[in-house]
Amino acid sequence: MNGTMNNKLFAQTAEPARDLASLRIETPPVTLREMALDRLRDAIIAGLFNPGQRLVERTLCDQLGVSRSVIREVLRHLETEGLVETAPKQGPIVARIDWRQARQIYDVRIALETTAVADCARNADSKTKEKLKAILQDLDRNSRKNDALTILTATTDFYETIFLSGVHEIAWDIVKRLNSRISRLRVMTLSTTNRTVSGPARMREIFNAIERNDPDAAAAACRAHIEEAARIAQSLLVPVDQPKL
Amino acid sequence: MNGTMNNKLFAQTAEPARDLASLRIETPPVTLREMALDRLRDAIIAGLFNPGQRLVERTLCDQLGVSRSVIREVLRHLETEGLVETAPKQGPIVARIDWRQARQIYDVRIALETTAVADCARNADSKTKEKLKAILQDLDRNSRKNDALTILTATTDFYETIFLSGVHEIAWDIVKRLNSRISRLRVMTLSTTNRTVSGPARMREIFNAIERNDPDAAAAACRAHIEEAARIAQSLLVPVDQPKL
DNA sequence: CGTCGTATTATGGTATACCATCATAAGGCA
């Protein structure tokens, strides 16, 4: 692994060019760093590392097969994202989440998502509505699988469509980042108390309000959606003093 | 500069311990990286580097007197914060800001700050109110200096007090980070069209609403405060196509 | 037997060396 490995996994699945921009040879500046970043972030989000677990740099080097330079820059990135904390004199650990933080994250999400949803209800074009409808139908079709990950993905798509239907990339970025910090919570929440049913139901409420261009109702439904998730999260997080999670 | 310089600026002004925690010997893990991070961030915010300007790693090494490892980790951090962009194959540059982004940032600020302000109006204790009042009085006293930086600092203190009077550290973190991305804009905004007068006036409106525990009025005043800033920013940013700023 | 001191090791902090690539400039050929 000495920098002289460049002929790697670029499948180059050259789709037929839809426009001139996509004609470009897919430049592969997929730096090691970016790959390592995605891998490690996914691993943390997926719960492969436990909160509070130490992330020893040299160990990560072996596990990811890259050098410490890469690992350290990745850790800096994840630190800024809030997924990793670095205790002075002890190095990086996977960030812990407690109810105090989680509650704040849900609060920020409420503030940002209700805004985006209301805006979408005001301005959504038919194409956006179609897309939202398709996502929900897909979800219905697969709902009997009760697959937490499927629902999570669909929920993400749903809100992404809403955010990006307006000019809200920055807000969406923030929400995405916050969600990654409570990812474990989200999965646990979904695995609990019929959330696999109520979640999609709430989303349908939001969609209905958007379809009939009712910003206030849409915002209210969105708030209800998040508050419900927050309540479940609280029940998971608060009872024990400093929960394992 | 070879890592063997440790005996530096720890004034160790040991105040009489107010509690057990503050008894701890102030550990000085002020790493080179942290210092470099603050320096570089401040330099960018202060406008020492122009937007779009290339940040050549080896040059920064000389300018800050540290090695490339440090510089690169700092750049990763600032990149995640949004202050630095890294063009593929060309390296990092100071992030540019256009009106599309700025408008979004003002939108997020409105969503978060109105929430915090309303919350503060609902729950603020007398101590918080006193502190807010003191900040405004200080501002009045110095207002004839018309010093943009003074007003900016006071504004920051004002909102920080509001955010932290409730449990909103995370939201405040987000707002701080967003503000750093529009720092130049904020300074320019303040230097324009009597903003040095209207800004404090708006803040006093907010304070009055908080003092009489009127969340809706407080939120409305806050929204007006930010919208006004946004309007000024727009007038600065939009006329020219891709402004120099 | 307990406690204190010392040696060892693990870890993060820092600096530097090397490589691939891209932009630019210089030079040769038509």
Add this chain to the structure above:
DNA sequence: TGCCTTATGATGGTATACCATAATACGACG
């Protein structure tokens, strides 16, 4: 003279070497 080719330098990407420190374990001394 103009364009194409080639050499060179600048830059970021990556790996590694070295150092300081903190935690741990082990041994000596009381």
